[in-house]
Amino acid sequence: MEVTKVLHMNGGIGNSCYAKNSLLQVILMTKSITNKVISTLYNNLSPGETIRIVDLGCSSGPNTFLTISQLIQTIHEECKSNGQQQSPEIHVFLNDLPSNDFNTIFRLLPTFYEDLRKQNMGGDGLFVTGVAGSFYTRLFPCKTLHFVHSSYSLHWLSQVPDGIESKKGNIYMASTSPPSVVKAYYEQYERDFVNFLKYCSKELVDGGCMILTILGRKNEDRFSK
Structure with missing residues (x-):
């Protein structure tokens, strides 16, 4: 089953929507690293060059604009x-x-621009584009991007691993899963991540950077949280 056809966060603005329930702002944990990277990129720009940034797996909640705000603030302070x-x-x-619920994002953009102006961070020189598609495929022309950001998105696979649909019991990794299920997930993730790096290497400009926040384990237990 292709995840790209069915996976999305709850859209809209109701009580169960992602926008009202995405309170864990992981981007704040990587703020110091992000600031350093953006500052370096800014100082390496040619005069008049536009900075092109992508947020992969942006979803439609407030964290979408939190990411952009932090990047703009860093560039503004460096300037x-x-x-x-x-x-x-x-x-x-x-x-x-x-x-994904891009409509909610676009409806909130005018307010976001106005907030930037109130903070004296401009807004007139900011251009926002929605890009629909899987980051396990090519999304941009060669040498387009200066900075790639992704927070808690790359642990989603491009598809359910082949060969596990017929397994009895859990098709996800659990303590009762046979080794074949564990192996199938590992190999699918390996293929996906290799594709991701291959495509990003073409889309990034020379000297471009990425910051990727990914779930991991603190020990070797494959069933650990």
Whole structure:
């Protein structure tokens, strides 16, 4: 089964929507690393060059704009510290699967732009584009992106591993899963992540950077949280 055809967070603005339930803001945990990377990218820009950033797996909740806000603030502060009056233009690509609730994002954009102006961080030089598609495929032309960001998205596989649909019991990894199920998930993740790196290597400009936040384990127990 292809995950790209069915996977999405709850859309809309109701009580059960992702926008009202995405309170864990993991991006704050990587803020210092992100600031350092963006500062380096900014200082390596050619005069008048537009910074192109993608957030992979943006979903449609408030965390979408939290990511963009942090990146813009870092660029703005770097610009001021260098004595420059105007920040470079920024093109942000928001990526998720086609079933994602992009409409909610676009409806909130005018308010987001207004908030930036109130904080004296411009808004007129910011351009936001929605990009629907799997990040396990090519999404951008060669040498397009300066910075790739993804938070808690790359643990989703592109599909349910082949060969486990007929297994009795759990088709996910559990303590009772046979070794074949564990092996199938491992190999599917390996294929997906190799494809991701292969495509990103083409889409990034020379000297471009990525920050990827991915779930992991603290020990070798395959069933550990």
